[in-house]
Amino acid sequence: MTHGEIQRAVTEIVTGPMNLEVPAPDTDLVAAGQLDSLSLVDLLLHLEQRFGVTVNLEAIEIDDLRSVASISTLVAKRLAA
């Protein structure tokens, strides 16, 4: 999967089932108040189901989950691992 395909899939998740507004890939969704602790867990579940990866929160930083761009980078790293 290319990085562009990953980013498109992540965008589909956050704007579809997550119902978040994403003006740009680098919009900080946490600072914008769109991602809180409850929705963050939902996001991780969607990512795991869509990409077939397992996310270990102990091994990542919240900053990795702030924007569509950073989430896509995280997913790309997990897929490559």
Next chain:
Amino acid sequence: MKAKHSDLSIDLYTTSPATLAHGALPRPGFYAEKGSAYLQRVIDTARWSEECGFRGMLLYIDNSLVDNWGLAQVVIENTKRLIPLIAAQPVYMHPYWAAKKIATIAYLYGRRIALNMLAGAFRGDLQALGDETPHDERYDRMVEYTKAIRTLLDARGDPVSFAGRHYKLDNVRMSPPLEDATLAPLVLMSGSSDAGMAAARALDAVAVRYPKPVDHYENEPLDTDVAFGVRMGIIAREEEEDAWDVAYTRFSEDRKGQLTHQLAMKSSDSHWHQQLSGLKQEELTESYPYWLTPFQNYKTFCPYLVGTYRRIAGIVARYIQAGFRTFITDIPADKEELLHQKIVFELALKQATLETEGAAR
């Protein structure tokens, strides 16, 4: 609960059902129902606890739960002697008002309460209230808070002045006064860090922790200048298989719970959160009934002991011998669960007493 022919005794508390906030992950013992249905659940659990010989019932508090002082009044009005163990976070209430509530309960009901002093486990709750106080300083504040409450209660209505770093009282008189000194609150406190232990010493409080496997305390004995308590879940039956059937039915594994747990641990600066998270179930011996699945799946915060009465009583007896004298069990599913726990504690106290007396001979 006191053993015959011995001074060995233990204090037992259970835990009240809690409210489940909108959108929060479902957890056993947390209920989304409203009003009278939840109220009746608290009343039932309080009555069961009293009938099964428990001394008190823990009433949690955090930003998502109903006010536990209100619940304490419900408990008192629906039991004869059960002590509400009220979790108290300094950020939520001025010590003057906490002291007034304690004195008011004594005045209205002649009932003692217990305080479970918190320094705060989840930073998010405190940050949402504008409190950025660092971990160790929160314990200093909690010590000062508790001392201010005690000073007010000890004054018997005389004017009180108190000059602390976090709290100041200036010639304040409390009405009603606490007339009966025997109704002064028991003080327990949560925390197992160095700062937490220093606070327990400063307050002469029972230091309550979520325990590690008991052999840890046999290898590294507890300090003898502090009273200790543990909070743990217990599921015991005559047959091992029956106990595990109940345990697996009550606490299933689920990925959402695991992720919520990991996220909660990431945002916590609690010493015990980190300690328990550091224990890996697979590293514990297969035969040892110390079960972390409920904790790791965000179903509860304490480890569980699961097995036969005799086996679990044997482990509890070892905790007693290691120095733990206060036991706070998790939210019970029903009265039957507390009756099973009662059997375990009676057996454990008997065993610990026999072994203590044997060692003294």
